[in-house]
Amino acid sequence: MSIFANIFTWWNGSTFGTWVGLRGKDVVGEDALGNVYYQGGRDTAGNPRRWVIYKGSNDSSRVPPEWFSWLHHQIDDIPSRALPPVRQWEQPALANLTGTAAAYRPAGALEKGGERIGATGDYEAWTPGA
Template structure:
């Protein structure tokens, strides 16, 4: 029972009942899943756009945050390439890092030295800092 209520009202934690209904009504077919568990769908019935393209969706696994979509799936969602990464994987260069979502506002966010929110140092600032004084100017 709680799962049904959660699917109806909790839009930020995976697909809601309305999203599932839309995917079913449009005959969306499952295309693939990324490393984070996000699922990707493409419209199965007639094309949605005048140029013949079909509508594409992502159903997030967990928090619905757009920066959690990896670059290869982002390109597929926005019709940059036709084939999904499950069929034609995006070639990776050896210098490329693994995709990370935006961590701003989370405990994993970057906090520079001297930041008030930095846990390990608190309010300590580097020794090369000198406060400005108007008398010395």
Template sequence: MSVLKTIFTWWNGATAGVRFTIAKRGVFVGQDDFGNRYYEAKDTRDSYDPKRKRRWVVFNGYAEASKVPPDWHGWLHHTFEEPPTTAPLPRKRWEKEHRPNLSGTIYAYRPKGSLARGGERQRATGDYEAWTPE
């Protein structure tokens, strides 16, 4: 089944065509803590901007843009010339580690009283008055 996923689905990592293109035209630059792999083109032949080389990310598992950490995001978008493997971003002591968007997963935040959490909602307090057209 994983071979079929590789051929037909782009959301489960890279398709076979993308892997072929990257192997032919790209150079491996590095990997982040989430297992995403980053590549840069060997030349500017198929770049959108003739002065810049094209850059790719191949997601580890489901393709979700929020899985890209800020330092790699800056490199992908040419904000930083050097990849984080060469020149990592300085971290402040108050900064938290990057976490992808967890909405829609079992790890998503569910406040007290949320039906998705299995709790019961609070009873209405009586200050609610239904709207009626006049």
């Protein structure tokens, strides 16, 4: 990303102002997607302030569930120490796929041809005055 875009566009990643604001904050960890997590200072309730700097576009659905819990003070320690190990049957979390080619489209959706299957006989149409 160019320096000009980094100064003025927040949707392509963190801005120059964000990096200045994170000076002196502690890097707590990084997730499998490359997002970096910071902690430092206190909010008005006395809780530690926590941030995520996304790798790539700013999309909150790209924060894994374990780090979401840490960001929202549901767990106190970083996920690798506070949570049990990942079980073999667990699948990695997916980002929100809405608006992409991989989004769920049910039968009858325009993107799938717009054709719905016929009624199965258990539906009777309503007619006024009948």
